[in-house]
Amino acid sequence: MNPGLKKRFGNAERLRELGLLLFILVLGAVIQVRNPAFLRVSNLMSLFTNTSILAILAVGMMMVLLTRGIDLSIGATIAFTGMVTAMTVARFPQMPPALAIAQGTAIGTVIGMIIGVLVAKFDVLPIIATLGMMNIVRGMTFVVSGGRWVSSHQMPNSFKAIATGRTFGLNNLIVIAIAVYIVAFYFMNHTRTGRRIYAVGSNPSAAEVSGIPRRRLIFLVYTIMGGLAGLAGVLWVARFASAQGDTAMGYELQVIAACILGGVSILGGVGKISGLILGTILFGILANALPLVDVSPFWQLGIQGVTVLVAVMANAMVLRNTERSALRRRAI
Amino acid sequence: MEDTRAPEIAISAQRQWSWKEFFFQWEWLLVVVLLIVVGANTWLSPYFLSLNTFIRTPATFLDKSFIVFPMMMVIILGKIDVSVGSTVALSAVVMATSYNAGVPMPIAMLICLLVGTTCGAINGVLIAKFKELSFVIVTISTMMIYRGIAFIILENRASGGFPGWYAFLGWGEVAGIPFMMLAFIAVAVIFGLLLHRTSFGRVVFGMGNNATACRYSGVDTDRVTMTVFTLAGFMAAVTALFLTSRMGSTRPNVAMGYELEVIAMVVLGGVSTNGGMGRIAGPILAIFIVGFLSFGMGLANLQAPVVLVVIGLLLIVSVLALRVRFTVKKKKPVV
Numbered sequence: 001m002n003p004g005l006k007k008r009f010g011n012a013e014r015l016r017e018l019g020l021l022l023f024i025l026v027l028g029a030v031i032q033v034r035n036p037a038f039l040r041v042s043n044l045m046s047l048f049t050n051t052s053i054l055a056i057l058a059v060g061m062m063m064v065l066l067t068r069g070i071d072l073s074i075g076a077t078i079a080f081t082g083m084v085t086a087m088t089v090a091r092f093p094q095m096p097p098a099l100a101i102a103q104g105t106a107i108g109t110v111i112g113m114i115i116g117v118l119v120a121k122f123d124v125l126p127i128i129a130t131l132g133m134m135n136i137v138r139g140m141t142f143v144v145s146g147g148r149w150v151s152s153h154q155m156p157n158s159f160k161a162i163a164t165g166r167t168f169g170l171n172n173l174i175v176i177a178i179a180v181y182i183v184a185f186y187f188m189n190h191t192r193t194g195r196r197i198y199a200v201g202s203n204p205s206a207a208e209v210s211g212i213p214r215r216r217l218i219f220l221v222y223t224i225m226g227g228l229a230g231l232a233g234v235l236w237v238a239r240f241a242s243a244q245g246d247t248a249m250g251y252e253l254q255v256i257a258a259c260i261l262g263g264v265s266i267l268g269g270v271g272k273i274s275g276l277i278l279g280t281i282l283f284g285i286l287a288n289a290l291p292l293v294d295v296s297p298f299w300q301l302g303i304q305g306v307t308v309l310v311a312v313m314a315n316a317m318v319l320r321n322t323e324r325s326a327l328r329r330r331a332i
Numbered sequence: 333m334e335d336t337r338a339p340e341i342a343i344s345a346q347r348q349w350s351w352k353e354f355f356f357q358w359e360w361l362l363v364v365v366l367l368i369v370v371g372a373n374t375w376l377s378p379y380f381l382s383l384n385t386f387i388r389t390p391a392t393f394l395d396k397s398f399i400v401f402p403m404m405m406v407i408i409l410g411k412i413d414v415s416v417g418s419t420v421a422l423s424a425v426v427m428a429t430s431y432n433a434g435v436p437m438p439i440a441m442l443i444c445l446l447v448g449t450t451c452g453a454i455n456g457v458l459i460a461k462f463k464e465l466s467f468v469i470v471t472i473s474t475m476m477i478y479r480g481i482a483f484i485i486l487e488n489r490a491s492g493g494f495p496g497w498y499a500f501l502g503w504g505e506v507a508g509i510p511f512m513m514l515a516f517i518a519v520a521v522i523f524g525l526l527l528h529r530t531s532f533g534r535v536v537f538g539m540g541n542n543a544t545a546c547r548y549s550g551v552d553t554d555r556v557t558m559t560v561f562t563l564a565g566f567m568a569a570v571t572a573l574f575l576t577s578r579m580g581s582t583r584p585n586v587a588m589g590y591e592l593e594v595i596a597m598v599v600l601g602g603v604s605t606n607g608g609m610g611r612i613a614g615p616i617l618a619i620f621i622v623g624f625l626s627f628g629m630g631l632a633n634l635q636a637p638v639v640l641v642v643i644g645l646l647l648i649v650s651v652l653a654l655r656v657r658f659t660v661k662k663k664k665p666v667v
Contacts, residue, residue, distance in 0.1 A: 070468055124651050125605045127412055127468060131592050132651075135644030142637030245637070253476055256469075266469045298487045302480025309458075309473040316464040 016263050016318065020278045027285055034293040043292075045171065049163075051284030052177035053232050053239070057255045058262070058280050059184045059273075060225035065259055066201040067221050068268030069119060069126035073111070074229040075251040076137035079244075081107045081233030083141050086150035086243035093156035097238075100159055104234035105227050111137060112226015116219035134252075142245040152241035163239035173235055180228070185273045197221060202269025257308040258283040263315070358602035358654070362617040369621055373628040380631065391502070391510040393623035395575045396587075398516070399594045400601075400615050401523035402564035407598050408527075408540045409560055410607025411467040415455060417590035418478035419568035420575065423448040424582040425482040427572065428491035437495050445569045451478055452565015456558035475591075482584035492581025502578030512574055519567075524612040536560065540608030596647040597622055604654060622646070 031038045057074060064071045081104040088103060089095050111133065118129040152160070167175045188194040199207040200217050208214045237243045256266075262279020264271030286304060291297060374381040399416050406413045427444035431437055451474070458470045504511040527533040535556055538546045547553045571590075576582045599605060600621065601614030625646075626639050 118648065118652075122652055122655060124648070124655070125412075127414075128595070128599065128605055128651055129648060131595065132644040132647040135589075135592060135640045135647070139637040139640030139642075139644065142635070143641070147635070147637075253472060256472060257476070260469065266466050267464070296484075296487070298483040299480070301476055302484055305473050305476030305478075305480050308469075309477065312465055312469055312473070313458075313462060316462050319464060 016315065017275050017278060020261070020263070020275070020282065024278065024282050024285065027282070031285070031289050031293050038289060038292055045174075047284055047288045049171045049173050049239075050288050051280055052171075052173040053235050054255060054258055054283060054287075055177045055277070055280040056180050056228055056235070057232050057251075058258045058276055059180055060228035061255045061259050062262075062264050062271050062273075062276055063188075063197055063221045064126070064225050065256075065264045065266055066197050066268060066271055067218050068201055068204070068266075069218065069221065070256065070266070071115065071130045071222065071225050072127065072252050073115060073130040073134040073137060074225065074232075074255060075248040076134045076141065077108050077111050077226060077229035078233040078236055078251060079247040079249070080111070080137045080141045080144070081105075081230040082237035082247055083145050083150065083243045083245070085234045086155060086237045087145065089156055089159045090150055090154040093158075095156075095159075097158050097162050101162070101231065101234050105230040108230015108233060109223055109227040112223040112229070113219070115226065116222035119222060120215040120219040138245075138249075141247075145243070145245055147245060149245075150237075150243040155238075155241060160238055160241055163235060173239065176231075176235065181273060181277065188273060193217070193220070198269055200268075204268075254283065254287070254304065257304055260308055261311050265315075266312075359611065359613050359617060362601070362614060362621060366617055366621050366624070369624045369628060373624060373631060376628060376631045380628075387509055387513065389627055390516070390620070390623060391512045391578075393626060394512050394516050394619075395502075395571050395578060396590050396594055397597070397619045397623075398519055398567045398571045398574070399564065399590065400597050400619055401519060401612075402560065402567045403594045404523075404598045404601070404603055404610060404612070404615050405527065405536050405560045406564055407595070407603050407605060408536050408607055408610050409557065410540050410543075410605075411459070411557075412595065412605070413455060413467070413471045413561060413564050414591045414595075415451070415471040415475040415478060416564055416568045416594060417587045418475045418482070419448050419451040419565050420572045420587035420590060421582075421584055422451060422478040422482045423569040424572040424576045424586060425486050425491065425584055427576065428494075428582045429485055431494065432491055437498055441573060444572055445566065448569020448572060449562055449566045452562040452568065453558065455565065456561030459561060460554040460557040479584065486584045488584070490581045490583045494576075494580065498577055499580070500577075502574050502576075515574075519570075520612070520616055527612055532556070532559075537608055540606075542608075592647075593622065593643060596643050596650075599654070600646055600650040602650075602654060605651065 028038070037043055061071060061074070084107055085100050085104040089100050115126075115129055115133050118124045118133075119126050161172075163171075163173055165172050170178075188197070196207070196212045197217055197220075199210075199212055200214050204214055233248075236248060240247075258280045259271070259276065260266065260279070261282050262271070262277070263275035264279075283304075286307060287300065290300060290303070295303075370381075379385075399420075403413060403416065423444045426447045427440045430443050431440040435443065455471060455474055458465065458474075459467050462470070500511060502512060506514060527536065535546060535551050538551070539553055539556060543553055571587070572582075575587060579586070597618040598610075598615050601610065601616070601618035603610030603614065622643065625642065629639050629642065
């Protein structure tokens, strides 16, 4: 490789992002060739609408992963907040949609705070704490609803309009996702707290020694994740116009997968909003465009799993190579 | 001089036996909890308290207990394997499909074990050879892949129609004792010996405490990691054999959430998620606590979701309780 090119792409992070972009383009081209309907505006819009809930969740999950944590409970949180909100609007049809969103977000935040206390205060392993909470919250969803569904005709139109209405010519879900990303971009890159989250993830003890309130930040991260999951729960129910006990089962895996495709390291401290956008778009294509090219929906789980595994392994290989070449350079 | 030092070390390495130490053990707490659960069940149903119940009821929940033992080793290593439920599904689906494709049942059962072992081995190799990847992400992605393959094979159909003798595995009895119970006892003894009486077991505990030190003392740590994860896959296939036999047929979505129940049993059994700690008696007691608890909640007409909540609570509470115990003990020098 010539030195100029090396300098420009020397940053492994940038190289990874470029590779991801290239992969998205290639995948898009392949799908476009197989099915010309793919790149139509209407199809792209529905793809983005379907992906926006995933994208919102991915922001929270990135923060959790940055602190070396993981949250497996968000699928259950989505179901629970969605169910409670749907039951509320079914009971009080006059309720303004903004209030419904606020209610769902608040419930999610409380669930996130419980996990935050367990992880930050009691040092429970994140995977254990969230696995336990996943069961509890999922069970609560069934208990609260008595196993019944809240279906489309029980929800007022104003509530369903959250997911069908448009703002600035874009579907509301896309607008909300964009808003979340703008706030998250500012928060992660330009506020002290955001930068401290990175610091806690890349070296917890160094962060603590330099006076960063590590535990409080970990608590904050799970709280934000819970709040976003609550928001996503309301949006989910509004979008699919039905709330069931098994809503979003296993969705946490897809969110984690999207984060990892976007270059967020599960070992903490590494991950950017820009990568996250690419990761969620790639994941959105995998989840939404495969049926367009006649890939059976039963292949989806396997394809997603393989993509994640290949992404993390490729990442590890690239990292090994850069480290090795750095060592070699030092030796000379 | 050397003569006096050597026996001193030998004595200090031997744990001082005391009544207080003996009764201040996690396992006694579990025994008390188990008695409470049994008491509550007796109170719920007058028919509960009989020898018959204790011999036959366990067959309703013992299928997943086979994974508890290797999972215990995985957690002692300081790792976690969340792919076991998917491994159960994949091995069961492959077995059913190959049987229905004309493979004789005994060979299909061997294939089942082979598939599970391979799944476990893949986990083990990935975790041992790619140290940059955390066990969490490896097992999460294989969790998706294994179940994904099961879905690709069977889509949303069920597969069954096994020969009559195959039901013996899950329903059969030898001298009035369910075959599953006997298999469980055999597996428990084997794993107890493996963990507490062999050098392999000592190495597993050692790696949980300090993997680097183990490697520098000449232990092939990669091979131990791979062996433990392969064992987890193999035992998941054993579970698949018993589960399928009990249900009579299989689907790609069987054994969903088994990983959680198994991990909950191990943690409730006093195995620290920090690794390096635990005794076989704890998880065995935990299997029966969770099992009889779910059975009792069935007696009380509580729906399955309530059982979910209780198991989740149990997991979190036992982790918290273990932590409290650990901090209490830390004040004394730990051998």
